[in-house]
Amino acid sequence: MTEVQLGMFIHKLEGSWLKHPFWRTKFLLDDEQVLADLRASEVEGVLIDIEKGADVGGAPPPAAGRRRPLVPASSSADHVAERVRLERMQASQQAFRAASNVIPFDLRSATALSVAREVGHARAVVAKASRILSGVFEQARLGKALSKAQVEPVIEDLFASIQRNPHAFNGLMRIRRENSTLYSHGLAVSALMIALGRQMGLDEQRVKDAGMAGLLMDVGMGHLPIDVSTILDDLSSAQRNIVETHTTLGYEFLELGGELPEEVTRVCLEHHERYDGSGYPHGLVGEEIGLFGRMAAICDVYDSLTSDRPHRPRVDPNAALGLMRGMEGQFDEALLDQFIESVGVYPIGSVVRLTNGRLALVVDQNAQDYTSPRVWSFYDVGSRRVIKPEDLDLRFCRGRVEIVCSDDASDYAIENLPAIREMVFNSACKALA
Template identity: 30%
Template structure:
């Protein structure tokens, strides 16, 4: 049985099923392991881990610890109650209309950040004026319909991950800032910061940056140095706003002080750094890497809500979840009727009942003519069904993007 315990309850003889923290922050530890001594526990605690999941069939038990099922039920209940309080975000363009424009913007942004990182590697200075126009276009696209550009950002080529991740973080921060009603100039500065937040990785050796496996402790120290390198590069770059600098310098800090490089805590982090920490983790853990399978967005959102007790600003995370949704646009979902569909729009009244485009009959195992169902409406008015689970696109060999 899988149970959740505090790090103080962990002792030798227990078997960790899940370390329960962002995988990029412990690359030298496997996700599951038998605890043999107190030194291993100290090592895990040193990562900022506060709670872990144990497998009682493979190691010692904690009798009164809650089961994983009980924990998940409580998380979902609390998360739904919290995010429903956040005001919905209006759109002025349909998803299909905006996708045509956002594809062009997305391609342009990827090309620009790729070129900038190449220039920095060979010693050239960042020219912020090259980024500003595309950030303006990204902001306009998100203002019209945030889900178009954000759905494209979920598609990542493993070989170009650093570039694609940078664009995704920029787009997510723009959407985040828009939801918080920030001024236009701050929104753009956050977008620039997102695009450049990993610029320090240009100083990390390629054999470490692109290593197709877990990093050693020594390699992980070098990888973490990208934040310091990034700060140095941005300080020498004219035109970098403090907002953009905060994004790059604080995206690996954590609300409880367990992050790096400075171990900033709570208000020691700027609100922009707190936003960047949320966005960076979400995009990273939902992406496939050559050595790690990304989480489904729905799972990632729930895990981040769980971690928000320690690692993220809970109020900011609430707004972020409202932006991407419990079932983000582009998510494949199974309905109670046995139909499989793609989420194409969030509901303004109930985040568990989005607009879904039905495309497949799981009971009969064949594709059907696409049909849009608004799950927020009652039976007879286009609704009458409900989501029972998210689905893996790989499992069903369905590319959701083809139906959006």
């Protein structure tokens, strides 16, 4: 698939539709993200139409009624000629974009967008933030002090994305298969903290501070003398004692920089404290734990439960909320209620069972009624088989199709479930954008 390039017209995708994330099978390949999705998919091959798009190697479409001649082995002169041609083509494209007044999307825009339209921008935020955070966490591992200015761009982009749509970014993080790295976790928790802060009505600066606290709360992990990627649940007592020191190590490290508010740095210490006093490192009780610490405890556990870990698969988002409800006394109940309001009764990425006997993925929320989200069905429970996805807006299906309950798709032993879930979500976003 490395020969597939922008400018090609895709006529057919070879293999099962389950192996690709595209709603259409015939389209002009003119989007970098679509190209990346195609190359990352399990598509066996593509058939291209060179009368509608570029050929292999970037050759332009042939003139009507004429065959493109065979290209001989390249000489040095051929390379020069090809380079000149490509430079002219790029100049032409730039001139066209300028003449058409095409302006790249501003990731700081606050204009409201649907989930389907915002997801593409959220992907760009993830890519940009991941580049920044990988450097920041490596810097932290080496003991180099962090400056506030290094992470502020990530917070600004996250804040704007959640302003545009409060569910898109968090839905994307629940769907992505590659979400188990330390900085992916920080990014997801940061977004959840921002969404929760907005739900609580905190002022803009405190919402951003809450996001920064979530982003950096695990920075102490980089100072541990063990590889955190190998950490399992069944730690020995000695190993657990070592891991728990990441709270104080992170706090001391951030305090060293001297640029972050105390309310932000304290979250390193407090995100593993529990409302009933059962947490660590100090066994704080109730409101002895700062507000951001109580918020972070909820966001941290939710993202951990809904992300793949080396020792266990992820839990469905709605099931995770149920588990957290069952952890009586561990969380500030009023904040947990606010958190559930911020992600929705059926969070994006949840699997639900419908009255028509099918499993469906929640792909969008209905702000007027969170119990009736937009879903795409993808599995028939009766026949135990994956089906072609069907778009159902449950607001308009009352009396015909409704949610029976949340369901755990892993109970049905569906082959390639993570890939199918991601493909259904991507297809829904492309179709609804």
